[in-house]
Amino acid sequence: MTADSPLSAPRGSAREIEEGSVFAPKFDENGLIACVVTDARTAAPLMVAHMNAPALARTLETGEAWFYSRSRAKLWKKGETSGRVMRLVEMRVDCDQDVLWLKVEQAAEGACHTGRRSCFYRVVTGAGPGAPPTLEWRDDERVFDPAAVYDR
Amino acid sequence: MTADSPLSAPRGSAREIEEGSVFAPKFDENGLIACVVTDARTAAPLMVAHMNAPALARTLETGEAWFYSRSRAKLWKKGETSGRVMRLVEMRVDCDQDVLWLKVEQAAEGACHTGRRSCFYRVVTGAGPGAPPTLEWRDDERVFDPAAVYDR
Numbered sequence: 001m002t003a004d005s006p007l008s009a010p011r012g013s014a015r016e017i018e019e020g021s022v023f024a025p026k027f028d029e030n031g032l033i034a035c036v037v038t039d040a041r042t043a044a045p046l047m048v049a050h051m052n053a054p055a056l057a058r059t060l061e062t063g064e065a066w067f068y069s070r071s072r073a074k075l076w077k078k079g080e081t082s083g084r085v086m087r088l089v090e091m092r093v094d095c096d097q098d099v100l101w102l103k104v105e106q107a108a109e110g111a112c113h114t115g116r117r118s119c120f121y122r123v124v125t126g127a128g129p130g131a132p133p134t135l136e137w138r139d140d141e142r143v144f145d146p147a148a149v150y151d152r
Numbered sequence: 153m154t155a156d157s158p159l160s161a162p163r164g165s166a167r168e169i170e171e172g173s174v175f176a177p178k179f180d181e182n183g184l185i186a187c188v189v190t191d192a193r194t195a196a197p198l199m200v201a202h203m204n205a206p207a208l209a210r211t212l213e214t215g216e217a218w219f220y221s222r223s224r225a226k227l228w229k230k231g232e233t234s235g236r237v238m239r240l241v242e243m244r245v246d247c248d249q250d251v252l253w254l255k256v257e258q259a260a261e262g263a264c265h266t267g268r269r270s271c272f273y274r275v276v277t278g279a280g281p282g283a284p285p286t287l288e289w290r291d292d293e294r295v296f297d298p299a300a301v302y303d304r
Contacts, residue, residue, distance in 0.1 A: 018266055019266070020287070021274075021286050021287045021288075021289075022286070022287065023276055023284065023285045023286060023287050034186060034200065036188050036197055036200060038197065043195040043196070044195070045188055045190065045197075045253050047246065048186065048188060048246065048251040060276070060285055061281075090275055091275065091276040091277075092272040092273075092274060092275050092276065092290070093272070093274055093276055093287065094199065094200065094271035094272050095264055095265065095266050095268075095271040095273070096271075099200040099271075100276070101197050101272045112247055113247065114170055114171070114247050116247075119246040119247040119248075119251075120244040120245070120246050120253045121244075121247070122173075122244060122245055123242055123243065123244050124175055124212070124243040124244065124245055124252070125243075129213075132175065133175045133212055134173050134174070134175060135172070135173045135174065135175050135245065136173075137173075138244070
């Protein structure tokens with residue numbers, strides 16, 4: 001975060017962070033903040049991604065969600081390849097300002113790179129004494145074909 | 153994660169992780185996995201916390217949410233002080249298995265240590281060219297008095 005960034009507010013005391021009206025997001029040691037993304041219409045969690053300061057600034061400027069891809073080590077506009085851009089309806093911050101919550105609308109459903117509406121398409125279930133939990137599929141219909149969208 | 157843990161499944165290929173039924177959660181370099189917690193009744197995000205492998209195992213065993221407190225460096229049963237225990241209704245995992253989503257019910261509302269229903273009681277708003285965003289209060293009614301609950 002650069003010194004002249006409008007997001008570079010000093011963090012202040014715990015009370016100021018929790019009970020104040022100054023936006024002072026806490027980026028971790030890698031310069032990232034976690035973002036929970038939910039569907040503004042259905043309220044379903046769609047994905048969790050990370051922003052660095054430039055991604056956050058660009059999201060606030062443009063009203064469309066930008067993130068930082070840790071695997072590709074680059075700024076990344078969600079939907080730049082798939083066309084499934086996320087329009088920001090509301091952004092919230094949590095008590096200690098180290099997590100963001102974005103409510104978004106998508107022009108076309110399919111927030112997950114696997115082609116599903118949400119990244120959370122499996123339920124962890126069936127753990128018992130000594131028995132490993134397994135995954136049950138839920139809401140796992142594909143709304144697009146990732147092979148047709150991504151070159152990978 | 154210990155070698156004899158039922159959660160110690162090998163991670164496998166990207167395809168196995170994304171399209172398989174084996175639960176193979178990815179803990180980060182600090183041994184933690186991020187958890188989005190939502191209200192099973194209202195669907196509202198309540199908080200984001202982290203689990204280590206023992207917290208995850210205990211959550212699956214007991215059906216109540218346990219986390220790992222980074223600030224206190226200890227295993228932590230949510231509600232152990234406030235009484236606002238979280239009963240697990242459903243746990244999901246995301247595509248690459250590095251985030252968990254917990255739908256929970258609470259005996260009494262108030263997931264945030266500030267006394268609010270949710271940690272997300274402020275909206276980030278008003279960013280303009282050169283102008284810093286500010287925070288607007290939303291859903292910020294206190295449902296308990298933290299001073300009466302926590303010794304801090």
